[in-house]
Amino acid sequence: MQARIDKGGVSNGTVTVFVQHTSCSLTMMENAAPAARRDMERFFEKLVPENADYEHDDEGADDMPSHIRMVLTRTSETVPIVDGKMQLGTWQGIFLFEHRRASHRRKVSVTIIGE
Amino acid sequence: MQARIDKGGVSNGTVTVFVQHTSCSLTMMENAAPAARRDMERFFEKLVPENADYEHDDEGADDMPSHIRMVLTRTSETVPIVDGKMQLGTWQGIFLFEHRRASHRRKVSVTIIGE
Amino acid sequence: MQARIDKGGVSNGTVTVFVQHTSCSLTMMENAAPAARRDMERFFEKLVPENADYEHDDEGADDMPSHIRMVLTRTSETVPIVDGKMQLGTWQGIFLFEHRRASHRRKVSVTIIGE
Numbered sequence: 228m229q230a231r232i233d234k235g236g237v238s239n240g241t242v243t244v245f246v247q248h249t250s251c252s253l254t255m256m257e258n259a260a261p262a263a264r265r266d267m268e269r270f271f272e273k274l275v276p277e278n279a280d281y282e283h284d285d286e287g288a289d290d291m292p293s294h295i296r297m298v299l300t301r302t303s304e305t306v307p308i309v310d311g312k313m314q315l316g317t318w319q320g321i322f323l324f325e326h327r328r329a330s331h332r333r334k335v336s337v338t339i340i341g342e
Numbered sequence: 343m344q345a346r347i348d349k350g351g352v353s354n355g356t357v358t359v360f361v362q363h364t365s366c367s368l369t370m371m372e373n374a375a376p377a378a379r380r381d382m383e384r385f386f387e388k389l390v391p392e393n394a395d396y397e398h399d400d401e402g403a404d405d406m407p408s409h410i411r412m413v414l415t416r417t418s419e420t421v422p423i424v425d426g427k428m429q430l431g432t433w434q435g436i437f438l439f440e441h442r443r444a445s446h447r448r449k450v451s452v453t454i455i456g457e
Numbered sequence: 458m459q460a461r462i463d464k465g466g467v468s469n470g471t472v473t474v475f476v477q478h479t480s481c482s483l484t485m486m487e488n489a490a491p492a493a494r495r496d497m498e499r500f501f502e503k504l505v506p507e508n509a510d511y512e513h514d515d516e517g518a519d520d521m522p523s524h525i526r527m528v529l530t531r532t533s534e535t536v537p538i539v540d541g542k543m544q545l546g547t548w549q550g551i552f553l554f555e556h557r558r559a560s561h562r563r564k565v566s567v568t569i570i571g572e
Contacts, residue, residue: 241473241568243356243420247431249372255532257479257524262513266521267528270505275385283377291381294372298382302370302434303420305473305533307568314566316477319532336429338356338422340455340570358471360537362546364487390500398492406496409487413497417485417549418535451544453471453537455570 229313231337238311240341244321245303247334250293251325252300258320267324271296293326300324308341344428346452353426355456359436360418362449365408366440367415373435382439386411408441415439423456459543461567468541470571474551475533477564480523481555482530488550497554501526523556530554538571 228242246253257263281291304321307314323333343357361368372378396406419436422429430436438448458472476483487493511521534551537544545551553563
């Protein structure tokens with residue numbers, strides 16, 4: 228994304244990253260420890276279990292849990308740009324959090340605004 | 343909202359939808375299946391129950407749960423605009439998620455930014 | 458923040474508040490009742506307990522819970538500006554929600570966009 232910002236010529240503004248789906252999330256996360264991401268996945272598997280007698284299960288047992296996990300997390304992140312640099316903190320990374328079992332193509336959109 | 347974008351003349355930018363309350367949410371959701379919204383409501387009723395001995399209950403048993411459900415979900419959504427079109431995915435809709443039992447008037451604000 | 462908006466000369470747009478950390482949140486909250494904030498803290502202590510056998514515990518028992526509580530809440534809030542005024546509702550306030558036990562310096566960034 229920093230490359231897009233460099234190219235776009237915006238010095239001060241924001242970059243918004245947005246995912247066009249309701250069964251995955253785009254969320255800030257600790258970027259250094261893969262163990263933290265595994266703990267996160269386990270937490271959500273337990274908090275929003277698959278076998279919870281959902282009314283909506285058109286696409287299988289992981290259908291409704293994926294929507295609930297999405298609503299509990301985030302669909303977009305907006306990050307400031309100052310002097311042409313995205314102002315992520317040292318440990319911040321933006322991650323796609325996949326909530327379905329099967330692999331899916333996911334479409335992420337990046338919008339840079341400012342001057 | 344697309345009508346507002348058409349009128350506003352912004353080709354590339356973002357639209358931010360924001361709800362001015364702390365006892366309801368404005369959140370992305372699966373837009374086709376009403377059953378998914380019913381499952382969502384049932385999930386939050388169970389995760390954040392009314393009878394949980396809250397210290398803050400000035401407005402009744404649904405007062406504090408409404409604030410917690412709001413914090414667990416979202417107050418605003420920001421969606422990209424590309425070539426004058428709001429870039430929602432096929433299954434994405436933005437919904438007002440009411441957390442109080444009685445009906446309330448809710449104020450939603452729409453801001454379009456870009457050029 | 459209203460002072461920054463007054464000074465910046467933006468009449469219509471948005472203000473984005475962003476926290477550069479993964480172990481605290483920046484979230485909308487009921488601004489009048491301190492009891493509501495105490496209930497909120499108790500809810501998250503119970504929902505995301507410290508003693509849950511996390512794989513990631515480099516910085517102690519409150520390390521992983523802090524990341525999960527962050528992902529369940531928010532890293533930024535974007536609020537509309539209309540006629541130079543931040544459009545927060547009567548009961549809305551933006552709060553830093555600290556998830557670590559020890560005190561930390563926290564860096565918050567404010568970005569105003571519009572014209």
